[in-house]
Amino acid sequence: MLELNNQYTVMKRQVHAEVLKAFFAGTLEQEVDALPIKIIPKARIANRCCIYKERAMVRYRIMALMGINIETEDDELKSLSSYVSEVMEKDKHVAPILTTISTACSSCPPDRYLISEACRGCFARPCLANCPKDCITFSNGQAHIDDARCIRCGKCKEVCPFHAVVHIPVPCEEACPVNAVKKNEEGFVEIDYQKCISCGRCAMSCPFGAIVERSGVMPVVKMLKAEEHVTALIAPAIEGQFPGTLAQIKQALLATGFSSVMEVSQGAETTSLHEAHELNERKSEGKGYMTTSCCPAYMELVDKHLPFLGERRSSALSPMGYAAEEAKKANPQTKTVFIGPCLAKRVEAVKLKTIDGVLTFSELASLFIAKGVDVREMEKADLGKTDSFEDCREFALSGGVASCVLSRYAKADEVSVLPINGIDKKMFRTMKIWDKRQPEADLIEVMCCEGGCINGPGVVVKPSVALKLRGGNKAAAPVKAMRSIVGARE
């Protein structure tokens, strides 16, 4: 997975902030066609071939932010402003969440192992001895791989004492756990939406930014601008994504125009209780293992690839589902907007019907910038009574869901837990055989992203930073900066 701190992230956030600024100023339609030129000025030293290609990419990023399906709706003769006026009229259909920009795709060649100059042609030759296909030959004092025979097992890379073997992957294909990302005949990226589970790994790993999320930001900012009653449902992972306390983040949301803020951890309490109850039932009836059901990418994985797990997953709604019900009960007129790190949540939101919009943390950050809201400068909002669900903020971390369920389960020490911390290709293969060989656990906690939701595709900061800023880990924080960043936490 691509390191979060990179030029592409910076560019994307800049584009998002500029678009939203213009939107709130009411000048988006007039300004939008000039934005690519404003963002990529003539003097810029281009990271792509030239500034003109970079401008074209900014155009596509703006279209993705508008929620436009670039694969099907791209019309180069159409101005951005006419796209914008369409979006102002009518919200775009949500599915599919991802779309590809074929002109951004670098058509990476098939993945391969290559022996570099660093090869010393040593005497022991562990590469030769360990290659199962005999595809290593020596000439001019160095080893070479016969690509035609290589099965890309990586053994030679593992055993080379000089680290001379490099693996050159196709990042998007490698990242996709379910082989939904493939190259078409021209070598450009294509996503098979019948297989795609909307986990967002491919979008997070492409260094060219050729796979993008069709944002859900426009429907939300339209609600805010129309001053409708909007409830922000903030995911447990939000703490640590911004330079301030949870109370300050809540205040920042109110300052941005949301009418009320509700912690999804509140819904997580209901999910935990429901799952604890269900676990008890299943255990007493000897029905075998149960999996959690809060990760929407996992839900998609079951629906599309592992149908036998359908009866294994808990029947509980996700925390978002319960929180939305709660919010609608409190005020039937309110529009609910889930704010989280997840792309697949949008798929779930469409199914639920109690959710009116979904934002990622990254989009919220752009919204804060556009509105000039500084989280750190905010007063502390009243979080209300949080005692009963405070521990559920740990839903954002791997292991957190299971521990919340167990703490609501009478005989917790009798339960064996198996946390699935991230679903990659290998984990997917492991899960496939659960059909034949049952995993030895009572409760399986499944999180598609390694580390949990704090490592989701829509986060602002990397998990190491988020963990430092989260409440439970005060000790890990740099003392002085911590004091000044998060203010007095007590």
Added chain:
Amino acid sequence: MGKKERVSVKICVGTACFVQGGADLLLYNEFLDPVVLGGCDIEGVSCLGGCKDPNAKDRPPYVQIGGVIHGDMTQEKLCKLLAEAVHA
């Protein structure tokens, strides 16, 4: 030889800086040379105003080192600038 003054370092944690890479600078305990770290007083501060200047040549994140504001800050650049400031 008199005791050297410690270098005052202020990392901007205004939203714009934080979002555009400033958050990574807060991991300074991990990426700075311990000797350099020992010679600095590092703190996170409210918006330094760098992002509000329409004519600014550089972009967030901003860091103030000994009274001078530097933009486009990265971990590498901060290492270099602080090493220079501490050993000066």
